[in-house]
Amino acid sequence: MIRIQKALRNLPIRWKLTLWSTFLIFILFASSNLLQYVVINRWTMGYEKQQLDLYMTEVRTYLTDPKTAFSVNNVVDSQEFLASVNVKHQLIRILDAHGRVLASVSRDIPENWMKPKSVSSVEYVTKRHWENQILIARAPVATQSFTGTIEIIRNTEIFDKFIDTVFLVMLVAGVGGLILSFLGGTIIAKQLLTKVQIITDTMHRIRQNGLMERVPISKNNDELAKLGILFNELMDDMEQSFMQQKQFVEDASHELRTPLAIIQGHLSMLNRWGKNDSIVLEKSLQASLKEVERLNGLVAELLELSRAESDQTKVAIEPASVDETIERAAKNFQVLHPTVSFSKQLKAEGTTIHMSARHLEQVIVILLDNAVKYSRAGQQLVRIESLLKEGNVHIRVSDKGIGIPAADLPFVLNRFYRVDKARTRKQGGNGLGLAIAKRLVNKYGGHIALDSVEGEGTTVSLSFPIL
Numbered sequence: 016m017i018r019i020q021k022a023l024r025n026l027p028i029r030w031k032l033t034l035w036s037t038f039l040i041f042i043l044f045a046s047s048n049l050l051q052y053v054v055i056n057r058w059t060m061g062y063e064k065q066q067l068d069l070y071m072t073e074v075r076t077y078l079t080d081p082k083t084a085f086s087v088n089n090v091v092d093s094q095e096f097l098a099s100v101n102v103k104h105q106l107i108r109i110l111d112a113h114g115r116v117l118a119s120v121s122r123d124i125p126e127n128w129m130k131p132k133s134v135s136s137v138e139y140v141t142k143r144h145w146e147n148q149i150l151i152a153r154a155p156v157a158t159q160s161f162t163g164t165i166e167i168i169r170n171t172e173i174f175d176k177f178i179d180t181v182f183l184v185m186l187v188a189g190v191g192g193l194i195l196s197f198l199g200g201t202i203i204a205k206q207l208l209t210k211v212q213i214i215t216d217t218m219h220r221i222r223q224n225g226l227m228e229r230v231p232i233s234k235n236n237d238e239l240a241k242l243g244i245l246f247n248e249l250m251d252d253m254e255q256s257f258m259q260q261k262q263f264v265e266d267a268s269h270e271l272r273t274p275l276a277i278i279q280g281h282l283s284m285l286n287r288w289g290k291n292d293s294i295v296l297e298k299s300l301q302a303s304l305k306e307v308e309r310l311n312g313l314v315a316e317l318l319e320l321s322r323a324e325s326d327q328t329k330v331a332i333e334p335a336s337v338d339e340t341i342e343r344a345a346k347n348f349q350v351l352h353p354t355v356s357f358s359k360q361l362k363a364e365g366t367t368i369h370m371s372a373r374h375l376e377q378v379i380v381i382l383l384d385n386a387v388k389y390s391r392a393g394q395q396l397v398r399i400e401s402l403l404k405e406g407n408v409h410i411r412v413s414d415k416g417i418g419i420p421a422a423d424l425p426f427v428l429n430r431f432y433r434v435d436k437a438r439t440r441k442q443g444g445n446g447l448g449l450a451i452a453k454r455l456v457n458k459y460g461g462h463i464a465l466d467s468v469e470g471e472g473t474t475v476s477l478s479f480p481i482l
Contacts, residue, residue, distance in 0.1 A: 032207065036200035037193065044192040048185040055181055059174040060150070064139060067152040067167050073100055074107065074165050078156050094118045104170040109156075111163045124170055133164045147172055210239040214246060226254040271313070274306035313447075334367040334482050335375040337401055337408050344379040345399055352387050355395040363401040363408050368479040370459040378455050379412070381448040382475050386414035389473070403481070410477040419467035427465060428453045 077096055097107045097120040106124040109117045114133040119126065128144050129151060140151040152167045213230060220228040229250060230243040281299035290296065338361040345357050368375070386397045398413040419427055426432045430450035456463045456477060467473035
């Protein structure tokens with residue numbers, strides 16, 4: 016028994032579905048046939064009893080009729096009447112009070128099949144004589160000159176054959192239904208598991224060929240098709256994450272390689288012949304310190320980006336006041352960049368958002384830093400706006416700088432992406448500022464968008480739900 020249970024557990028899902036569907040369909044079919052068989056059998060027996068009641072009533076009426084009152088003296092006349100009303104496969108007997116047969120007529124039923132019996136009340140009995148089923152009806156009868164029992168014995172052979180035929184048909188139909196249900200279950204299981212097998216095959220191809228493989232989606236919008244769509248979407252996200260990770264490693268390696276190579280070159284030069292030359296020593300140390308400072312800034316930005324992408328920002332926070340945070344960040348930039356004009360239009364006074372003031376200020380600082388950094392000489396004007404619209408607070412930072420080419424605009428929020436790598440490196444950028452801002456904004460349920468025209472300027476828009 017344990018082996019059978021273990022074998023059933025280890026069966027493939029296809030065979031489990033087939034066997035279960037076959038079993039359930041067969042049980043339903045067998046139950047339906049059994050119910051029909053019982054109903055037909057009871058109906059036939061009820062019909063036979065009704066027929067016996069009719070014959071019993073007819074015989075009793077004859078025996079109790081004053082004109083034809085039965086007595087031991089007119090047995091012959093009574094037998095003629097009984098013979099006229101009797102039918103095939105039926106025996107009619109009249110018994111006295113002691114159970115002796117006074118009159119008897121039979122058609123195809125031997126007398127010795129059933130012993131005569133007197134009764135004091137009506138009774139129906141069903142018995143078997145070999146392969147024949149016998150239905151017996153007995154009823155007492157009393158007249159002025161006679162007291163006895165009417166006994167009618169009926170062989171239900173015809174109905175037995177009918178019932179046997181019905182049973183045989185149901186048995187054959189049951190076997191046929193079992194075979195058809197097995198074949199149907201196999202087909203249904205195959206149809207259901209075909210798409211699952213397609214997903215499994217796709218996973219094997221992914222292991223062999225890489226993340227570019229996808230599940231083919233059928234036109235019908237069933238649950239398995241939705242599963243395939245969800246699987247493809249997950250694979251798209253995984254492939255995108257993998258490519259971003261790969262790009263991150265490549266970009267980080269490239270960014271770290273340059274300052275490390277510069278530092279190594281200066282140290283090698285000092286080691287060879289620059290130790291005793293104070294001018295060369297001074298220049299090399301200053302250049303190395305500058306690269307170390309750049310490395311520190313890059314590492315700090317990478318750590319900040321890592322924190323922005325982690326769940327550390329999901330802890331309980333103090334809501335940030337939008338206009339107060341903008342005022343504070345803009346005031347600090349005015350001190351650092353006195354030659355830049357800052358225009359403010361703040362219309363969200365008293366509005367707070369579900370974001371820490373430190374992170375909101377960090378995002379504003381990143382946007383202001385880019386606006387100042389890429390402003391053109393003579394047009395160093397930075398515009399800061401805040402306004403309320405449709406349950407959200409909107410923040411815009413605009414500049415009149417060099418702008419971003421349309422081809423580069425979709426990628427500037429990616430980490431380490433720079434429109435002009437040489438010029439950006441000269442200005443001290445690592446391509447991580449906007450990536451950090453994007454991660455922080457998204458973490459708090461906000462949205463960031465860029466609108467830029469090359470040579471005219473850039474506008475960065477933020478939106479947050481009002482707390």
